Amino acid sequence: MYTVIGPVQSRTLRVIWMLEELGQPYDHVPALPQSDSVVQINPAGKVPVLIYDGTPITDSTAIMTFLADRHGKMTYPAGTLERARQDSLTQFLLDEFDAALWLAARHSFVLPEELRLSAIKNTLRWEFEKSQKQLIHRMGEGDFVIGDQMTVPDIILAHCLIWALTAKFRVIEPRLSKFLAQMRERPAFRRAVAE
Structure with missing residues (x-):
């Protein structure tokens, strides 16, 4: 299960959309950038943040690339x-x-x-x-x-x-x-x- 943190009216939309395309379940926490709950996870206070296996992953592109590689969809194989x-x-x-x-x-x-x-x-x-x-x-x-x-x-x-x-x-x-x-x-x- 993934947890996505950030409001949909931000780059968080990219991550939620990616998860929807992949058909993966997730929890969505619409915490605002720079809020205390976000800063505790990402000291920069930026969203989106993806929590996977207790580990926060930041930056929408890094998150989408991780998800694509992990699920083998919406990407071409590395090295091609x-x-x-x-x-x-x-x-x-x-x-x-x-x-x-x-x-x-x-x-x-x-x-x-x-x-x-x-x-x-x-x-x-x-x-x-x-x-x-x-x-x-x-x-x-x-x-x-x-x-x-x-x-x-x-x-x-x-x-x-x-x-x-x-x-x-x-x-x-x-x-x-x-x-x-x-x-x-x-x-x-x-x-x-x-x-």
Whole structure:
């Protein structure tokens, strides 16, 4: 049994969605970041945290990779060229999509008001749109990021696109809009957001 800690309105959604896709049972504790209960488990106070066998695992991507490897689903085998491509696309999404959205969030409501730079969001929006064009050229031919198999980067991309729309970042590539619509229709996604 897994325990997932963090609210669904955060990167915790990625982990819950992954568990739903894998068909694995879990307990969900929607504790907020920086709350005492989270800091006791993760001194950084960040969510999500996955507890497995009494051990906390932090960072949504590390958690999803652990789950995919452990259950042998939603990933390509380690040491294969397909896994190298999967890992490369995962890093691209974290560097180009997730990082821009997180920096915009920090300058919107996370940082103390006197440290926020609202003008930076224009640059981040421009970078986000440029990154979409780069991603389209790296995606496979199928319905998912790499091709015909759903993998870890699919959840990261879908979550980032949802986050982008909430943050008023435009999704300019029709293929990405279609991808997001398909991902939102997945039964596992619907169960995850209903948590």
